[in-house]
Amino acid sequence: MTDLESLRSALREPPAEEFAEPDLGAIMTKGRRIRRRRRLATGAGGVAAAVVTVLVIVGAVALKEPSQRPLPPAASTTTSAQPPVTSLPAVTDPAPSPAPLGETTSLGIKGEDGRELVIYAFAIDEPALPGVEFGLQVAYRNVDGSYEALLGSNEFKGSDRSFGFHAVDGGDILQNTFVPVFGYFAGPATRITSTVRGKPVEANVVPWSGDPSVMIFWFSPSDVESTGVLTPLVAYDARGQRLVK
Known part of the structure; x- marks a missing residue:
């Protein structure tokens, strides 16, 4: 018998023991659990990205704003130039x-x-x-x-x-x-x-x-x-x- 015939004969023989039927329910449950973990991981990553974005935006605002008043709390001729300041609420009563x-x-x-x-x-x-x-x-x-x-x-x-x-x-x-x-x-x-x-x-x-x-x-x-x-x-x-x- 040639090697090829021996291989074909071995493939035709039944297995020594029967394989159990696949548990489809367990497989689906396990699959859902994996998907949930992935969603949570993706969500956490999204939250982290959002936090980083907020921090970057806040940082940008903080850098853009001038140092509000480093001096203790306490100009000459009129000019057409308008200084870039923030208007405060008007006082109605003198x-x-x-x-x-x-x-x-x-x-x-x-x-x-x-x-x-x-x-x-x-x-x-x-x-x-x-x-x-x-x-x-x-x-x-x-x-x-x-x-x-x-x-x-x-x-x-x-x-x-x-x-x-x-x-x-x-x-x-x-x-x-x-x-x-x-x-x-x-x-x-x-x-x-x-x-x-x-x-x-x-x-x-x-x-x-x-x-x-x-x-x-x-x-x-x-x-x-x-x-x-x-x-x-x-x-x-x-x-x-x-x-x-």
Whole structure:
């Protein structure tokens, strides 16, 4: 018998033991279980992808937003340039304005109804702030000589006359008027500068009539749109030397 005939003979012989009938139910159940696992795995992957997408979007927004206000809470001539700022809700009722402590200074800006914006110091008598006796107020000057408050700012810790910058605020639209970035420097400053996205900017500086060692300053809206873009504030004395602690 040849090898081929031997192979054919072996294939014709019945098996030594019978194979069991296939359990179709068990096979289908097992198949469904595998499919469920795959769906869950796919779903988890989808959720993870969604989370990553959200994080990327949030991260992008966080990077796009400027550093909201790194300076402590607390500009000159009008310009056609409109700073990219977010408008705040309009105030329907005029806010009471504190009385000026010393002289007022015009910011050279016309606001709502053509009214002039001014800045001045106002008195503070707050037991929780024992070292703070005054703050700054930006307000409308009305035709009758009264004032309508827009934005006030003051030192909130330590002494209001400690050497350095204080009450830096502004860069908001209030009552349809852009309030420029302002503040004061306690010390013999005659010039205050900063940079905005690498561009040098210079503030308007005037001594406070109540204390000439306090220099009130503000920036033009076309140069500085918010406190967050200033990097950093620098003060110089009459000799052009930088003032540092």
